[in-house]
Amino acid sequence: MQVLPGKSYPLGATVHPEGVNFSLYARNATAVELLLFDAQDHHRPKQVISLSPKYNKTFYYWHCFIQGIEHGQVYAYRVYGPYNPETGMRFDGQKVLLDPYALAVVNDTWDREKARHAGDNCATALKGIAVDPYRYDWEDDAPPNHTFERTIIYELHVGGFTKDPSSGLPEAMRGTYRGLIEKIPYLQSLGITAVELLPIQQFDLDDAPPGRLNYWGYSPISFFAPHNGYAVGQNPLGALDEFRDMVKALHKAGIEVILDVVFNHTAEGDENGPTFSLKGLGNRTYYMLSDDKKQYKNFSGTGNTINGNHSVVRRMIRHCLRYWAGVMRVDGFRFDLASVLSRDSDGRPMANPPLLWEIESDPVLASSKLIAEAWDVELYQVGNFVGDRWAEWNGKFRDRVRSFVKGDGGYAEPMVQCLSASPDLFRTYERNPNRSINFATCHDGFTLNDMVSYNQKHNLANGEGNRDGHNDNRSWNCGEEGPSDNLEINALRLQQIKNCFAILLLAQGTPMILMGDEVRRSQHGNNNAYCQDNPTSWFDWTQVEKEADLLRFVREMISINMTSPYFQESHFLNSHHTTVRWHGTMPGEPDWGEDSRSLAFSLHNPAYEEEIYVVLNAFWEALDFEFPPPSSPQSKGWFRLVDTGLPSPEDISSAPPDQPLSTSIYNVAPRSVLVLQSKGAFTPISMGQEMSYDRLVGDGISN
Structure with missing residues (x-):
């Protein structure tokens, strides 16, 4: 040597x-x-x-x-x-x-x-x-390269997806990259086109309260290394190969891989935290320090904040992204607390942060999906994040949909924005509406089942006296806190879950589904299960059979989304060829008043061979809706696709029935979603009841 x-x-x-x-x-x-x-x-x-x-x-x-x-x-x-x-x-x-x-x-x-x-x-x-990353045989691997408008995102935890014994996998394979490979057919059957993986960059399991583990992984140790704990042998070099095997297998199935990357802080914590890398190499370079330099600025809420726009740190983050995209062949990135990366070394927000523009313009990352969680502890930049390529987690979509579905007043008007890809947030015609990543639930907060089962968070198991986690959950337990034996309450909960899925997949924008929501995964009311590496957080595969009705509904809704041209739009409604008309119980007469808890709309494009009519009734009583005649003289009428007020299996069919509705008035059940479809050779419709883009972002509908 x-x-x-x-x-x-x-x-x-x-x-x-x-x-x-x-x-x-x-x-x-x-x-x-x-x-x-x-x-x-x-x-x-x-x-x-x-x-x-x-x-x-x-x-x-x-x-x-x-x-x-x-x-x-x-x-x-x-x-x-x-x-x-x-x-x-x-x-x-x-x-x-x-x-x-x-x-x-x-x-x-x-x-x-x-x-x-x-x-x-x-x-x-x-x-x-020391690793030679080019020793791996990628065979004939090719990225799917789905556009955002052809994307259904499924947010999952690599460990929790298969760690439960009910996964049916050998014990050594549970909770691993290889375990995920075994469940790819399930993702395909659901209709998923992209998985968004909670952090797989090597993280510190021990950065958690005593007696607990950092399950989610938002505690990075190394930005470049895949997490060993998800490898069958938990061997660092084996983890490299197993991660790449997973990427290759997902690509072969037509599914993209999006990494949740954590460049806003590290596991070194504050001045009382450990020293294992950046602190001992260049503390003043890598971290934002307080004015007296003794402490750390904490825009991440975890003790320290990465100094992302320092030239050295900027280069490290870009090199890291290039490595994962170019060498490890991942398809995109979701940036945790991305607003941190818009701050200068003193923590002040910048109008044109160099790092974010460099990421956007990097040719190696040109085909990568870039998704921002556009907030941090103090900043909230949803709709105002830098750049032209960045998509954003739409937190306002989540809040508005939850409030509307539970029956709060004053949300009929904001739902116009949600269903239209939030033009009040993403303002210009030039921006693709699919930059809005729509979701009702994510890893952080209640699952969809818990959202309709709990009024309050139940986080005592985290050991923090139930002080952790969000208090603003916009949830409703449908009449009883937690699990219930009441058949009416359980039926209402299932219907509310279906309503959420229907709205998510009928809205313009890119939908994201949380792992297990399609089979009513519950965390028992824990809305901050970051330290629960146990069945509380794991996917219970027995639910696939128990909740077959809901699973069928979600599959059919995804099919409707992916086969209807109206949900593959690359332009905002009314800004190109597809027009939206808003209705109330009468055609062309929407009611967006404070007391309104329903709305209807129709989608029409003369180039398409179908027309869509949708009613969202969040009111606790049935309402009669008169729907407009189909725009095409050749149409045979309206056919029912979805009615969440009907029992299974009549509640949904991705292919319309043979017989059209015989009347123009439909009694829409309480707390339900109705979708009708008409087919025929269309002619342009009157513009009288269309809502223009200017109307969408003005006249009080931009709140």
């Missing part, structure tokens, strides 16, 4: 035929040691290589090339320098540090507490592995 000066680029450990080049950013460090371990389970390095400031340092980068080592080499660093929190410097040569560019992480003996306290932690530290 021979040590050569090496090069400052690329950062990380780069495998070559003759050896490995190591490069590390450590501004203000006075000395750096590279530690080489003979095996993953060795607690002490076989060799310690001191890097010379004269021969192994260029500007702020410490580097060397070591001949005779190869793919699989385990390594870490010790970095020396001033420990002076008053100036923001926290160098600690006793702490063994993980390379932030490591492509695989050894965490078998990781001890978070020892990384928090003074003293040598080599035996329990995180270590990186």
Whole structure:
């Protein structure tokens, strides 16, 4: 083994035929040691290589090339320098540090507490592995490249999807990338075209209250490495292959892979948290610090905030995204608390944050889906997020739909926005309406079943006195808190769930479904189950049979969404060829008053061979709706597709029945959704009752 000066680029450990080049950013460090371990389970390095400031340092980068080592080499660093929190410097040569560019992480003996306290932690530290990422055979893999308008997103947790014994998988395969592969046929049968995976970047399981685990994974250790805990053997190199096997299998099934990436904070926490990587390499570079430099700004709500628009951090995030998209072949990214990335080093929001524009314009990421959770602890930027390509989680869609479905007054008018891809938020004609990621539920909050079963959160199991989690849930238990033996209450709950799915899949925009909502997965009223790695959070596969009626309904609704041209629009309604007409109980007479709890609309495009008429009745009494005649003189009339007020299986059919309705008045049941379809050769309709784009964003409908 021979040590050569090496090069400052690329950062990380780069495998070559003759050896490995190591490069590390450590501004203000006075000395750096590279530690080489003979095996993953060795607690002490076989060799310690001191890097010379004269021969192994260029500007702020410490580097060397070591001949005779190869793919699989385990390594870490010790970095020396001033420990002076008053100036923001926290160098600690006793702490063994993980390379932030490591492509695989050894965490078998990781001890978070020892990384928090003074003293040598080599035996329990995180270590990186030098990886040649091009050793994998992708065979004939090709990305599906679905447009947003052809996308149905399913947000799932890799572990929780198959960890329950009811998954029917061998124990070793449960909760793994391979386990997910086994359930791909289920996703296909549902009609899913993209999975949005909760964090799979290596995260700290121990960053949780005592006796609990960080189940969700929003506690990153390494941005570049796939989480070992989701590999069958929990081996870092095995995790690389198993993750890629999963991506390849999903692509073969026509399903895209979107990663939930957490670039807003790390598991190093605040000034009392552990030091395992960024704190000991360049604390002032990587984190936003308070004015006195002793503490951390906390726009993430988790103790620290990544300084995303610092040039060094910006480059690291871009390199990371390029790696996952270009090398690991994922199809897109959902950015957790993305508003953090719009802040400057002092935490002030920027009008044109460099990082976000660089991500948007990066040619390697040109085909990647970019989805922002456009808020943080203080900022709320839904509808105002930077750029032209970014899609956004539409939190206002969630809130408005929940309030409307439970029967709150004053939401008939805001529902106009929800059904139209929220033009009050995404204002210009040029923006694709599918940048609105519509959802009624997500991992954070009640499941859909719990939304109709609980008035209050029930988070005592988290060990925080029920103080954690959202208080504004906009839920309604339908008459009894929690599980019920009352047949009427259970029937109403099922109907309300169907109403939510119907609205989600009838609205313009890109729908996102939470794992298990289609089979009434419950968290027993826990709306913040981040630390519940147990059946509370897992997918119970016995529900697939128990809730076959709801599952059938959701499949049919997805089929309607994906086969009707009206839900594949790439332009806002009334801004191109498809027009929307709004109605009330009488055609062309919508009632958007404070007391109204219903609305109706019809969709028409002369180029399409069908027309759609929809009624949403959130009122607790039945209402008679007179629907307009079909626009085409050749039409045979209106045919019923959906009526959630009818018992199964009459409640839905993705193919209309043979006989049209014999009357123009329909008694719409309480708390139900009705969808009618007419087919024929259409001629242009009168523009009299159409709502223009200007009307949508004006006249008081933009609240």
